[in-house]
Amino acid sequence: MTETANHSTQPREGDAAGGPPELAVVVPVRNECGAIVPLIEEIHATLDGRFDFEVVCVDDGSDDATPAALDAVRRKFPRLRVIRHRRRAGQSAAIATGTEAARAPIIATLDGDGQNDPADIPALLARLSEAAERDRRMVAGHRARRRDTAVKRLSSRVANGVRRRLLGDGTPDTGCGLKVFTRAAFMAMPRFDHMHRFLPALMLRQGGEVVSVRVNHRHRAAGTTNYGVLDRLWVGIVDLLGVMWLQRRRISPAADEIFPDSGQGQSR
Numbered sequence: 001m002t003e004t005a006n007h008s009t010q011p012r013e014g015d016a017a018g019g020p021p022e023l024a025v026v027v028p029v030r031n032e033c034g035a036i037v038p039l040i041e042e043i044h045a046t047l048d049g050r051f052d053f054e055v056v057c058v059d060d061g062s063d064d065a066t067p068a069a070l071d072a073v074r075r076k077f078p079r080l081r082v083i084r085h086r087r088r089a090g091q092s093a094a095i096a097t098g099t100e101a102a103r104a105p106i107i108a109t110l111d112g113d114g115q116n117d118p119a120d121i122p123a124l125l126a127r128l129s130e131a132a133e134r135d136r137r138m139v140a141g142h143r144a145r146r147r148d149t150a151v152k153r154l155s156s157r158v159a160n161g162v163r164r165r166l167l168g169d170g171t172p173d174t175g176c177g178l179k180v181f182t183r184a185a186f187m188a189m190p191r192f193d194h195m196h197r198f199l200p201a202l203m204l205r206q207g208g209e210v211v212s213v214r215v216n217h218r219h220r221a222a223g224t225t226n227y228g229v230l231d232r233l234w235v236g237i238v239d240l241l242g243v244m245w246l247q248r249r250r251i252s253p254a255a256d257e258i259f260p261d262s263g264q265g266q267s268r
Protein backbone atom coordinates (compact mmCIF):
# COMPACT_ATOMS: atom_id res chain seq x y z
CA MET A 1 0.00 0.00 0.00
CA THR A 2 1.26 3.48 -0.81
CA GLU A 3 2.31 5.46 2.25
CA THR A 4 1.09 9.02 2.61
CA ALA A 5 2.43 12.01 4.48
CA ASN A 6 1.72 15.68 4.88
CA HIS A 7 5.42 16.51 4.89
CA SER A 8 7.17 13.57 6.48
CA THR A 9 6.70 10.09 7.78
CA GLN A 10 8.28 8.29 10.70
CA PRO A 11 11.03 5.76 9.99
CA ARG A 12 9.98 2.12 10.10
CA GLU A 13 11.76 -0.67 11.88
CA GLY A 14 13.49 -3.50 10.00
CA ASP A 15 11.29 -5.69 7.85
CA ALA A 16 10.36 -9.31 8.34
CA ALA A 17 13.32 -10.43 6.21
CA GLY A 18 15.66 -9.91 9.16
CA GLY A 19 16.53 -6.25 9.46
CA PRO A 20 16.96 -3.04 7.52
CA PRO A 21 18.83 -2.80 4.20
CA GLU A 22 22.25 -1.18 4.00
CA LEU A 23 21.28 1.45 1.40
CA ALA A 24 18.20 3.54 0.66
CA VAL A 25 17.90 5.31 -2.68
CA VAL A 26 15.66 8.33 -2.12
CA VAL A 27 13.99 9.73 -5.24
CA PRO A 28 11.89 12.93 -5.02
CA VAL A 29 9.47 13.14 -7.94
CA ARG A 30 6.76 15.46 -9.17
CA ASN A 31 4.95 15.14 -12.52
CA GLU A 32 7.49 12.76 -14.05
CA CYS A 33 5.18 10.03 -15.34
CA GLY A 34 7.30 9.52 -18.45
CA ALA A 35 10.63 9.24 -16.65
CA ILE A 36 10.06 7.63 -13.27
CA VAL A 37 9.41 4.00 -14.29
CA PRO A 38 12.54 3.68 -16.49
CA LEU A 39 14.55 5.29 -13.69
CA ILE A 40 13.30 2.82 -11.08
CA GLU A 41 14.09 -0.05 -13.44
CA GLU A 42 17.63 1.32 -13.92
CA ILE A 43 18.19 1.63 -10.17
CA HIS A 44 17.26 -2.01 -9.65
CA ALA A 45 19.34 -3.19 -12.61
CA THR A 46 22.38 -1.35 -11.20
CA LEU A 47 22.09 -2.39 -7.55
CA ASP A 48 20.51 -5.87 -7.65
CA GLY A 49 23.01 -8.48 -6.51
CA ARG A 50 25.53 -5.84 -5.34
CA PHE A 51 23.82 -4.18 -2.37
CA ASP A 52 21.01 -4.85 0.06
CA PHE A 53 18.89 -1.82 -0.78
CA GLU A 54 15.47 -0.20 -0.84
CA VAL A 55 14.12 2.55 -3.09
CA VAL A 56 12.03 5.24 -1.41
CA CYS A 57 10.18 7.28 -4.01
CA VAL A 58 8.45 10.40 -2.68
CA ASP A 59 5.71 11.80 -4.89
CA ASP A 60 5.45 15.49 -4.08
CA GLY A 61 1.81 16.07 -4.93
CA SER A 62 1.92 15.11 -8.63
CA ASP A 63 -1.20 16.01 -10.62
CA ASP A 64 -0.38 13.97 -13.73
CA ALA A 65 -0.18 10.20 -14.20
CA THR A 66 2.86 9.80 -11.91
CA PRO A 67 0.86 8.26 -9.01
CA ALA A 68 -0.65 5.62 -11.31
CA ALA A 69 2.78 4.84 -12.81
CA LEU A 70 4.28 4.40 -9.33
CA ASP A 71 1.43 2.17 -8.18
CA ALA A 72 1.93 -0.06 -11.22
CA VAL A 73 5.70 -0.37 -10.96
CA ARG A 74 5.54 -0.97 -7.20
CA ARG A 75 3.91 -4.33 -7.88
CA LYS A 76 6.93 -5.34 -9.95
CA PHE A 77 9.62 -4.30 -7.46
CA PRO A 78 9.04 -5.26 -3.80
CA ARG A 79 12.06 -3.19 -2.74
CA LEU A 80 10.20 -0.05 -3.84
CA ARG A 81 8.33 2.03 -1.29
CA VAL A 82 6.15 4.90 -2.44
CA ILE A 83 5.30 7.83 -0.17
CA ARG A 84 2.93 10.52 -1.33
CA HIS A 85 2.68 14.09 -0.07
CA ARG A 86 -0.97 15.08 0.14
CA ARG A 87 0.05 18.58 -0.94
CA ARG A 88 3.04 19.87 -2.85
CA ALA A 89 5.78 20.68 -0.35
CA GLY A 90 8.90 21.04 -2.50
CA GLN A 91 11.97 18.98 -3.33
CA SER A 92 13.68 19.55 0.01
CA ALA A 93 10.61 18.31 1.88
CA ALA A 94 10.45 15.26 -0.39
CA ILE A 95 14.10 14.42 0.30
CA ALA A 96 13.52 14.88 4.03
CA THR A 97 10.43 12.66 3.93
CA GLY A 98 12.29 9.90 2.12
CA THR A 99 15.36 10.11 4.35
CA GLU A 100 13.30 10.08 7.53
CA ALA A 101 11.34 7.07 6.28
CA ALA A 102 14.42 5.17 5.15
CA ARG A 103 15.35 2.07 7.11
CA ALA A 104 18.95 2.03 5.86
CA PRO A 105 21.86 3.90 7.49
CA ILE A 106 23.22 5.11 4.11
CA ILE A 107 21.24 7.36 1.76
CA ALA A 108 21.73 7.98 -1.95
CA THR A 109 19.60 10.68 -3.55
CA LEU A 110 18.97 11.35 -7.22
CA ASP A 111 16.43 13.41 -9.15
CA GLY A 112 13.30 11.78 -10.51
CA ASP A 113 13.67 13.16 -14.05
CA GLY A 114 16.18 10.51 -15.15
CA GLN A 115 19.04 12.93 -15.84
CA ASN A 116 21.15 11.47 -13.02
CA ASP A 117 22.63 8.07 -13.88
CA PRO A 118 22.05 5.35 -11.22
CA ALA A 119 25.16 3.59 -12.53
CA ASP A 120 27.21 6.25 -10.71
CA ILE A 121 25.88 5.28 -7.27
CA PRO A 122 28.44 2.50 -6.55
CA ALA A 123 31.37 4.86 -7.17
CA LEU A 124 29.96 7.40 -4.72
CA LEU A 125 29.34 4.68 -2.14
CA ALA A 126 32.97 3.57 -2.48
CA ARG A 127 34.18 7.09 -1.64
CA LEU A 128 31.89 7.20 1.39
CA SER A 129 33.22 3.88 2.65
CA GLU A 130 36.79 5.26 2.58
CA ALA A 131 35.98 7.74 5.35
CA ALA A 132 37.18 6.95 8.85
CA GLU A 133 33.82 8.29 10.08
CA ARG A 134 31.08 7.93 7.49
CA ASP A 135 28.77 10.27 9.39
CA ARG A 136 31.26 13.07 8.74
CA ARG A 137 31.47 12.71 4.95
CA MET A 138 29.15 13.58 2.06
CA VAL A 139 29.94 12.49 -1.49
CA ALA A 140 28.45 14.83 -4.09
CA GLY A 141 28.10 14.27 -7.80
CA HIS A 142 29.74 16.73 -10.19
CA ARG A 143 28.07 16.98 -13.60
CA ALA A 144 31.17 17.92 -15.57
CA ARG A 145 29.30 17.69 -18.88
CA ARG A 146 25.82 19.11 -18.38
CA ARG A 147 23.06 17.98 -20.77
CA ASP A 148 20.88 21.05 -20.31
CA THR A 149 20.02 24.17 -22.27
CA ALA A 150 22.64 26.91 -22.55
CA VAL A 151 20.56 29.23 -20.33
CA LYS A 152 20.23 26.60 -17.62
CA ARG A 153 23.94 25.78 -17.73
CA LEU A 154 24.86 29.46 -17.45
CA SER A 155 22.50 30.13 -14.56
CA SER A 156 23.80 27.05 -12.73
CA ARG A 157 27.43 28.07 -13.29
CA VAL A 158 26.78 31.53 -11.86
CA ALA A 159 24.83 30.16 -8.89
CA ASN A 160 27.51 27.59 -8.06
CA GLY A 161 30.23 30.23 -8.27
CA VAL A 162 28.40 32.58 -5.91
CA ARG A 163 27.69 29.77 -3.43
CA ARG A 164 31.31 28.60 -3.39
CA ARG A 165 32.58 32.13 -2.82
CA LEU A 166 30.14 33.11 -0.08
CA LEU A 167 29.72 29.77 1.69
CA GLY A 168 33.19 28.34 1.14
CA ASP A 169 31.77 24.87 0.51
CA GLY A 170 34.41 24.04 -2.13
CA THR A 171 31.84 22.06 -4.12
CA PRO A 172 31.75 22.63 -7.90
CA ASP A 173 28.17 21.43 -8.43
CA THR A 174 25.93 21.73 -5.37
CA GLY A 175 22.83 21.47 -7.58
CA CYS A 176 23.52 17.88 -8.65
CA GLY A 177 20.79 15.66 -7.24
CA LEU A 178 23.12 12.66 -6.94
CA LYS A 179 24.59 12.59 -3.43
CA VAL A 180 25.50 9.96 -0.85
CA PHE A 181 25.57 10.49 2.91
CA THR A 182 24.49 8.79 6.10
CA ARG A 183 21.00 9.13 7.44
CA ALA A 184 22.43 10.21 10.80
CA ALA A 185 24.31 13.11 9.18
CA PHE A 186 21.18 14.34 7.42
CA MET A 187 19.01 14.07 10.53
CA ALA A 188 21.42 16.38 12.37
CA MET A 189 20.97 19.17 9.79
CA PRO A 190 18.57 22.11 10.15
CA ARG A 191 15.49 21.83 7.93
CA PHE A 192 14.17 24.57 5.68
CA ASP A 193 12.68 24.90 2.22
CA HIS A 194 15.28 24.57 -0.56
CA MET A 195 17.82 23.07 1.85
CA HIS A 196 18.70 20.45 -0.80
CA ARG A 197 20.62 23.17 -2.69
CA PHE A 198 22.91 23.68 0.32
CA LEU A 199 23.56 20.16 1.61
CA PRO A 200 27.38 20.43 1.16
CA ALA A 201 27.50 23.69 3.15
CA LEU A 202 25.30 22.17 5.85
CA MET A 203 27.59 19.14 6.03
CA LEU A 204 30.62 21.39 6.51
CA ARG A 205 28.71 23.42 9.09
CA GLN A 206 28.46 20.38 11.35
CA GLY A 207 32.15 19.58 11.08
CA GLY A 208 32.05 17.13 8.17
CA GLU A 209 33.73 17.03 4.77
CA VAL A 210 32.46 16.97 1.20
CA VAL A 211 34.06 14.96 -1.60
CA SER A 212 33.03 15.64 -5.21
CA VAL A 213 33.01 12.87 -7.82
CA ARG A 214 32.45 13.37 -11.55
CA VAL A 215 29.24 11.72 -12.69
CA ASN A 216 27.32 11.21 -15.89
CA HIS A 217 24.52 13.61 -16.82
CA ARG A 218 21.87 12.81 -19.39
CA HIS A 219 19.35 14.65 -21.50
CA ARG A 220 15.84 14.77 -20.10
CA ALA A 221 13.95 11.98 -21.88
CA ALA A 222 10.42 13.12 -21.00
CA GLY A 223 8.48 15.89 -19.29
CA THR A 224 9.58 19.43 -18.50
CA THR A 225 11.58 20.95 -15.68
CA ASN A 226 9.72 22.02 -12.54
CA TYR A 227 11.97 25.06 -12.08
CA GLY A 228 12.47 28.28 -14.00
CA VAL A 229 15.63 30.38 -14.17
CA LEU A 230 14.07 33.29 -12.27
CA ASP A 231 12.69 30.91 -9.63
CA ARG A 232 16.16 29.50 -9.01
CA LEU A 233 17.72 32.97 -8.87
CA TRP A 234 15.26 34.43 -6.37
CA VAL A 235 15.11 31.53 -3.92
CA GLY A 236 18.86 31.10 -4.29
CA ILE A 237 19.56 34.62 -3.06
CA VAL A 238 17.15 34.42 -0.14
CA ASP A 239 18.31 30.99 1.00
CA LEU A 240 21.98 31.83 0.52
CA LEU A 241 21.64 34.64 3.04
CA GLY A 242 19.91 32.25 5.43
CA VAL A 243 22.66 29.63 5.19
CA MET A 244 25.31 32.31 5.72
CA TRP A 245 23.42 33.28 8.89
CA LEU A 246 23.44 29.63 10.05
CA GLN A 247 27.16 29.29 9.40
CA ARG A 248 28.01 32.36 11.44
CA ARG A 249 25.97 31.13 14.39
CA ARG A 250 27.37 27.63 14.56
CA ILE A 251 28.50 26.79 18.08
CA SER A 252 31.67 24.71 18.37
CA PRO A 253 32.40 24.44 22.08
CA ALA A 254 35.71 23.09 23.34
CA ALA A 255 35.36 20.66 26.23
CA ASP A 256 37.66 18.84 28.63
CA GLU A 257 36.80 15.44 30.03
CA ILE A 258 35.69 15.64 33.64
CA PHE A 259 36.57 12.68 35.80
CA PRO A 260 34.63 11.73 38.91
CA ASP A 261 36.17 13.16 42.07
CA SER A 262 38.21 10.36 43.67
CA GLY A 263 38.88 12.39 46.76
CA GLN A 264 42.64 12.21 46.22
CA GLY A 265 44.97 15.15 45.81
CA GLN A 266 42.57 17.63 47.38
CA SER A 267 43.91 20.41 49.53
CA ARG A 268 42.40 20.74 52.97
